[in-house]
């Protein structure tokens with residue numbers, strides 16, 4: 040059912056902080072959902088999850104320049120605020136924090152938050168400054184929206200791990216909630232970047248989920264060789280004619296380390312693959328029968 044309440048849009052950090060402070064005084068529980076906009080059903084599921092755990096849901100919409108390298112897609116990243124506002128309203132949120140770049144990074148800005156080690160592998164290897172931009176903006180958004188809980192998607196598994204580490208290491212007083220990946224009917228993980236794909240690339244991109252499903256099936260049937268799994272997954276991915284396979288990684292979700300060991304309780308299999316100029320990521324968490 041469509042929500043009846045009207046969502047409030049705040050653009051200044053000071054105003055947002057004052058509103059959050061007032062809500063906290065009223066003993067309202069606040070949950071925040073940070074996004075870069077161009078919202079889809081995946082984002083809506085996060086907003087609904089936030090609504091199930093809090094009295095007030097704040098959605099932040101901000102394409103964060105600090106997490107894009109100069110050669111990446113910051114300028115062309117899709118933006119459509121009116122569409123986002125309609126989705127946010129329908130998903131039942133109360134406030135949209137929608138700052139411009141100068142509000143978040145005024146002249147003279149010079150403080151960053153950096154998580155070590157885990158930010159250097161996988162995404163961090165291909166996007167060296169990316170996580171520094173992510174943790175900095177998330178730290179700022181948490182200080183601005185003062186939430187009790189923040190909801191992130193499993194779609195960005197490494198990002199979620201890095202944020203959880205930042206929260207723990209720096210004693211942020213906020214509960215992090217992870218929500219599952221929402222997919223298109225044919226299995227493609229929803230992403231704002233899917234809008235870059237042409238028809239052939241969109242079809243070819245299905246090899247990502249197919250390769251993850253292959254790994255899941257084999258592991259559930261007792262396969263223990265990461266080398267073999269990676270080889271077969273690679274064949275499936277290459278059949279989709281990608282421009283580049285950045286990685287197919289087997290990760291221990293406990294410490295986010297790459298592993299060849301399929302004897303722990305679960306394994307995260309993560310991919311980053313380019314089709315044309317579009318870089319897509321996807322992943323799956325697979326329980327392991329011992």
Ligand code: AMP
Nearest residue numbers: 074075076081191192194195220221229
């Ligand atoms: P983004 O706007 O892409 O930065 O994503 C904002 C939040 O939505 C992040 O926590 C993402 O992990 C999450 N998200 C993006 N795509 C999906 C999806 N298909 N399913 C669930 N969550 C998602």
